[in-house]
Amino acid sequence: MDLFNKCKMFVRHEEVRDLGCYPYFCAISENNGPVVIMEGKEVIMAGTNNYLGLTDDMRVKEATRDALMKYGTGCSGSRLMNGSFTIHAELEEMLADFMDKEAALLFSTGFQTNQGAIVPMIGRKDYLLCDRENHSSIFQGAMVVKGIVGKDAIIKYRHNDMADLEKKLSRLPEDAGKLIVTDGVFSMLGDIVNMPVLVELAKKYKARVMIDDAHGLGVLCKGRGTAHSFGLNDNADIIMGTFSKSFASQGGFVAADRYVIDYIKHHSPAFIFSASMTPAQVTTVKKSLEIIKEEPERTQRLYEIQKKVRDELKHMGYDVPDGVTPIIPVIIGDDLTTFRIWQLLFDKGIYVNAVISPAVPKGQQLLRLSFMSTHEDGHIDYLLKVFEEIAEKCKNIRSDNYQYECRAM
Ligand SMILES: Cc1ncc(COP(=O)(O)O)c(C=O)c1O
Numbered sequence: 001m002d003l004f005n006k007c008k009m010f011v012r013h014e015e016v017r018d019l020g021c022y023p024y025f026c027a028i029s030e031n032n033g034p035v036v037i038m039e040g041k042e043v044i045m046a047g048t049n050n051y052l053g054l055t056d057d058m059r060v061k062e063a064t065r066d067a068l069m070k071y072g073t074g075c076s077g078s079r080l081m082n083g084s085f086t087i088h089a090e091l092e093e094m095l096a097d098f099m100d101k102e103a104a105l106l107f108s109t110g111f112q113t114n115q116g117a118i119v120p121m122i123g124r125k126d127y128l129l130c131d132r133e134n135h136s137s138i139f140q141g142a143m144v145v146k147g148i149v150g151k152d153a154i155i156k157y158r159h160n161d162m163a164d165l166e167k168k169l170s171r172l173p174e175d176a177g178k179l180i181v182t183d184g185v186f187s188m189l190g191d192i193v194n195m196p197v198l199v200e201l202a203k204k205y206k207a208r209v210m211i212d213d214a215h216g217l218g219v220l221c222k223g224r225g226t227a228h229s230f231g232l233n234d235n236a237d238i239i240m241g242t243f244s245k246s247f248a249s250q251g252g253f254v255a256a257d258r259y260v261i262d263y264i265k266h267h268s269p270a271f272i273f274s275a276s277m278t279p280a281q282v283t284t285v286k287k288s289l290e291i292i293k294e295e296p297e298r299t300q301r302l303y304e305i306q307k308k309v310r311d312e313l314k315h316m317g318y319d320v321p322d323g324v325t326p327i328i329p330v331i332i333g334d335d336l337t338t339f340r341i342w343q344l345l346f347d348k349g350i351y352v353n354a355v356i357s358p359a360v361p362k363g364q365q366l367l368r369l370s371f372m373s374t375h376e377d378g379h380i381d382y383l384l385k386v387f388e389e390i391a392e393k394c395k396n397i398r399s400d401n402y403q404y405e406c407r408a409m
Pocket of ligand 1: 109110111112114135137183187212214215242243244245250251252
């Protein structure tokens with residue numbers, strides 16, 4: 001059979017487009033923070049990871065422009081060779097200090113950071129334990145591990161279910177190396193890992209802990225993230241972060257004891273065989289980090305916004321779990337209803353993320369709302385007014401869709 005047959009057979013995206021509610025790849029032509037021009041019209045951006053609104057901050061933009069002029073557009077090599085600039089080392093020191101760890105290491109994307117830190121950690125006779133709802137980049141790292149040391153090394157436990165984690169840990173050989181990897185703040189549901197119990201289990205079963213805090217950094221505990229918010233920073237052996245969210249750029253890092261960082265930087269193919277972050281990216285992150293430290297009130301604003309939106313959506317009858325982070329899932333439960341409600345919102349000038357399987361389990365398809373500290377009261381009030389207006393229609397859409405079968409994309 002022709003290799004490309006599967007490509008020809010893939011028409012699900014066209015089916016949804018024909019229904020007039022395809023929610024992906026909407027092009028932005030102007031980005032002014034909370035309001036963007038998307039597909040040629042003005043919309044409130046309520047589906048973003050730009051939690052602190054810093055992509056549009058003049059101080060960040062000016063620092064980035066200056067770095068571009070000083071250092072040029074790219075580094076043209078891996079950190080190991082010609083791609084290490086003084087600003088990379090400066091940023092690593094700043095991050096280590098911010099995270100209260102001995103050392104930090106930059107990677108070129110957050111995705112690569114997870115893959116790049118996990119793969120060298122797991123050798124023969126070691127085990128990797130992952131929450132089922134962890135970000136895909138963690139599982140991509142796990143797939144590489146599986147290829148190298150075998151499938152038995154990878155163990156998934158039920159989402160944030162510490163009893164299940166304990167069950168799985170208790171079956172492993174006592175003296176085997178074990179790494180528990182979990183999101184700090186889960187990217188789709190916005191809930192927070194049960195870290196106090198997780199670290200107790202890690203101690204009991206002699207496991208190491210890695211927290212992917214892509215969505216906790218900049219947001220929780222004055223920006224210092226999930227582990228700090230629990231007062232358990234010392235129990236997170238490796239903390240991972242990305243720069244594509246609160247840090248207004250692209251790239252990622254891990255922070256840990258120096259001997260761990262030294263090991264990763266000499267053993268991680270994702271680090272060694274990829275060009276380093278550009279000077280502009282590094283400088284954006286440096287400036288953003290300064291602002292995060294100087295302006296902790298941004299995290300308070302985020303908390304207030306999410307509380308108002310969560311409370312009011314629940315009051316209107318939407319299925320919204322409790323929580324404290326600016327990621328607010330509105331659970332819809334099937335693909336087509338999710339797409340149709342997404343379209344209703346978009347028609348009224350609101351962009352949110354339409355999330356279906358495999359990003360969430362089937363039956364948990366959802367609209368992911370997420371906010372910036374720079375959203376103004378008027379933006380939030382308008383969004384809530386629209387949700388109220390469409391509440392009745394949403395119920396009708398849901399029952400209409402039982403008639404129509406749309407396969408998951
Ligand atoms: C929890 C989590 N980890 C890792 C990543 C990957 O980060 P990046 O998009 O910066 O490559 C993401 C991105 O969405 C994420 O949500």
